[in-house]
Amino acid sequence: GEDVEQSLFLSVREGDSSVINCTYTDSSSTYLYWYKQEPGAGLQLLTYIFSNMDMKQDQRLTVLLNKKDKHLSLRIADTQTGDSAIYFCAESIRSSSNTGKLIFGQGTTLQVKP
Amino acid sequence: DVKVTQSSRYLVKRTGEKVFLECVQDMDHENMFWYRQDPGLGLRLIYFSYDVKMKEKGDIPEGYSVSREKKERFSLILESASTNQTSMYLCASSRPDRIAPQHFGDGTRLSIL
Secondary structure, eight states: OOOEEEOSEEEEETTSOEEEEEEEOOTTOOEEEEEEEOTTSOEEEEEEEETTOSEEEETTEEEEEETTTTEEEEEESSOOGGGOEEEEEEEEEEOTTSOEEEEEOOOEEEEEEO | OOOEEESOSEEEEOTTOOEEEEEEESSOOSEEEEEEEETTTEEEEEEEEEETTEEEEOSOOTTEEEEEEETTEEEEEESSOOGGGOEEEEEEEEOTTOOSOOEEOOOEEEEEO
């Protein structure tokens, strides 16, 4: 069945780069997404990548997609304490009624130490 | 500023009660979603609505129902609350061309005693 896997925890020092990894199983995914959840808040859509792209860059964020290995990563350059949050990756799949839906990973907690 | 508003941040109810969670969005979005968030499990889709009075079951609809009488409002109903429904509930919305939820509410932490 569909599954999205992430490591649960990552700790980095302020100013370093963070790399959050994700693997997924459905090869027919059209879009893959990264969401950020700050403490006590809902999720915020950070960025997404179309499945025929290898890379997408948006300011400090770089998304890399290896479709062959079904591996997605989010790199945050110059990580700041405000980046401390839970990061979720999600893949889009077709549901049984042919509408789309997302499958979310478990979330990676990013801890940024001053 | 666009907003998805959930009526309660914290809610405590008793087993067997009928519980209503309300969600309102001000972006005129057709799509609205209810998710449940549990530690180590990520988000799981309970129900999805793509228009007024239209709904589709998600991955874990058992024990829940929904109501969408107006475009801006999407209600989640726990017909007879049970302790295994203690969780964080998140509402979200998106435009009709987007299957991915774009805007989330801040969540309702529901405890069933």
